[in-house]
Amino acid sequence: MSEKNVFCYLMVAPALVITLILGIYPMIRSMVMSFRSYDLLNQDKNGWVGLDNYRQVMADDRFVQTINQTVVFTFVAIFFVVVIALFLAQVINAEFRGRAVLRTLIFTPWFVPPVVASAIWIWLLNANVSPINHFLLEAGVIERKIRFLTDSDTWGPFSIPMMSIIAVRVWNGLPIAIVFILAGLQSIPKSLYEAADMDGAGTFSKFFHVTLPLLRPVLLVLLALFFMNGFGHFEMNYVMTGGGPRNLTNVLAVWTYQEGFQFLRFDRAAAAGGIVLMMTSVVAVLYIWLQAKDVRK
Amino acid sequence: MASITLDNVRKSYGALEVVHGLSLDIAEGEFTVLVGPSGCGKSTLLRMIAGLEDITDGTVRVGDTVVNDLPPRKRDIAMVFQSYALYPHKSVRKNMAFSLEMAGAPKTEIAEKVARAAEILDLTPLLDRKPAALSGGQRQRVAMGRAIVRSPKLFLFDEPLSNLDAKLRVQMRAEIKELHQRLRTTTVYVTHDQVEAMTMADRIVVMNAGNIEQIGAPMELYDDPQSRFVAEFIGSPAMNILDGTFHPGGRFVLPDGGEIALGGAAPAVDSPRKAGLGVRPENLSHEPGGIVLGTARVRVVEPMGSETLMTVTVGGRSLLVLDRTRRPVAVGDALPVHAAPGDLFFFDGKTDRRI
Incomplete structure (x- = not known):
């Protein structure tokens, strides 16, 4: 090994060691755990059980509901984040007076940690003190207060608490999406838009024929990141509703946490973790496959 | 096909005016080249015709239509960009078809027109490739194909060959x-x-600092430049210009005190007048005859095959001599330099206009 190679490995080593200790080892440990019985309240029975834990969690209606909700939360939040970010990135990419102020405003949610943001929104969405309710009532838009985080009516998989948390997740996720898309937009040569102008393209044609296809690599990375984060999302759902009411806002990460640390069923929690891992793996494989396809082209 | 009429066209960015009231008529079917150094306003003028830049003042007509306020897509103009600006995600075929698709042309017509343009430009085997898989010259041809496919009223080319190597440039x-x-x-x-201007144009418009210096056919500009700028810009290698002063009696005095006796070839002056004396490198000769500019010391010899370019010094000034006689010359040689009276150009020292 040449001296340069040794130096390179040395430089990478700390990150690699940290990833191994804090990422890979716990993952393998919990995967192993998911195939064993590991009940802290009943330690006599601990041993290999094969796929029993997976069968058990999949037979639990609450868990299946949680998987569905995790998928709905993730897809809907990502859809709105990407659509709104595409629009806002175009707006702040344009040159106009007050752009700096608007940029700062749009990026503000980024500086608020998710737990703090959740705490703020709990107050903003509290049925009794919510300024949103107050405003809507005053304006005559609604007749009674909306119970943003506690209403248990459902429409298919959707409920008001779910929508509320999705809205907060969108609000919190927007800045990073905008930064990605803005960087992507700024890397598109202006001459392509001019060529499209000369070719007779209007605003929408330019968006669909120039902007969107050229943002594809950026959007792929963004979607992969958001899906993986989304399937494992914890803070907002846990802090704002703890998965309630009636499990309507529960997601896999929160379910896993509750199963492990409230009911002390680490084996079932590990199995749920295994399912999250499978879901994120699908996204990762899809992403790598799409990227490889682009390279092949 | 249409004519273009520019009437007193101006362009300002804030308080800075970069195009100063240009007027120009371009006839139907004409190949006009706007030429000038970087920053002279030629690209800005082209982009104003295209509709990619607002026109601060004046009017631009394409045919009989004033297009000042028309967006580019309504002007029926095609443009080839310096960077080619091909859509990287679309195949050559899709790149060429795009403008027709935007115009809502039927699919059969699009296929037919793209095939015809591809044939003209020798692009048929490349139709399904992406721009990244093409060479510079091929990309250039695709950009041209994209322009010709819809038979526009005008073609605009913005320095389309500057990204190509020398050989390809000549071919393109x-x-x-x-x-x-x-x-x-x-x-x-x-x-x-x-x-490029000389070899391609029906008519050349020489621009300098946002103004038109001279308009004319290539040889007209070469033979009869109206200003020192045009004289130095047109022709390669560039015209030699010696600064000095005309004195009564046909004497041209150089700053170092050296004199060139021009006799009747010089403009008549009553009092000394600052001026530039121009002569093209190909019109300088060391064969006896004509006016003697001085004795030159050869500093650099660059044989180019059919001709030899020499850098020589006369009276402390560098001159270029283009020699086609194939007479052997070595660095350090001292040669007399002559020019025929008819090959001399005189420029006013203050206005730089031709005398």
């Missing part, structure tokens, strides 16, 4: 000229390369 120059001869579409071509 010929191809563009041939294409124009075939289609006869009114063309405005911007370049900073006077060789």
Whole structure:
């Protein structure tokens, strides 16, 4: 090994060691755990059980509901984040007076940690003190207060608490999406838009024929990141509703946490973790496959 | 096909005016080249014709229509960009078809027109490739294909050959000229390369600092430059210009005190007048005859095959001599330099206009 190679490995080593200790080892440990019985309240029975834990969690209606909700939360939040970010990135990419102020405003949610943001929104969405309710009532838009985080009516998989948390997740996720898309937009040569102008393209044609296809690599990375984060999302759902009411806002990460640390069923929690891992793996494989396809082209 | 009429066209960015009231008529089918150094306003003018830049003042007409307020897509103009600006995610076929798709042309017509343009430009085998898989010259041809496919009223070229290597540039120059001869579409071509201007244009517009210096056919500009700028810009290698002062009696006095006896070839003056004396490198000779400019010391010899370019010093000033006699010359040789009286140009020392 040449001296340069040794130096390179040395430089990478700390990150690699940290990833191994804090990422890979716990993952393998919990995967192993998911195939064993590991009940802290009943330690006599601990041993290999094969796929029993997976069968058990999949037979639990609450868990299946949680998987569905995790998928709905993730897809809907990502859809709105990407659509709104595409629009806002175009707006702040344009040159106009007050752009700096608007940029700062749009990026503000980024500086608020998710737990703090959740705490703020709990107050903003509290049925009794919510300024949103107050405003809507005053304006005559609604007749009674909306119970943003506690209403248990459902429409298919959707409920008001779910929508509320999705809205907060969108609000919190927007800045990073905008930064990605803005960087992507700024890397598109202006001459392509001019060529499209000369070719007779209007605003929408330019968006669909120039902007969107050229943002594809950026959007792929963004979607992969958001899906993986989304399937494992914890803070907002846990802090704002703890998965309630009636499990309507529960997601896999929160379910896993509750199963492990409230009911002390680490084996079932590990199995749920295994399912999250499978879901994120699908996204990762899809992403790598799409990227490889682009390279092949 | 259409004519273009620019009437007192101005362009300002804030308080800075970069194009100062230009007027120009371009006839139907004409190949006009806008040439000038970087920052002279030639690209800005082209982009104003295209509709990519607002026109601060004056009018631009395409045919009989004033297009000042029309967006580019309503002007029926095609443009080839310096960077080619091909859509990287679309195949050559899709790149060429895009403008027709935007115009809502039927699919069969699009296929037919793309096939025809591809044939003209020798692009048929490349139709399904993406721009990244093409060479510079091929990309250039695709950009041209995209322009010709919809038979626009005007073609605009913005320095289209500057990203190509020298050999390819010569080849593409010929191809563009041939294409124009075939289609006869009114063309405005911007370049900073006077060789491109000379070889391609029906008419050249020489621009300098946002103004038109001179308009004319290539040989007209070469033979009869109206200003020192045009004289120095057109022709390669560039014209030699010696600064000095005309004195009564046909004497031209150089700053170092040296004198050139011009006799009757010099403009008549009553009192000394600052001026530039120009002569093209190919018109300088060391054969006896004509006016003697002085004795030159050869500093650099650059044989180019059919001709030899020499850098010589006369009276402390560097001159270029283009010699086609194949007489052996070595660095350090002292040679007399002559020029025929008819090959001399005189420029006013203050206005730089031709005397």
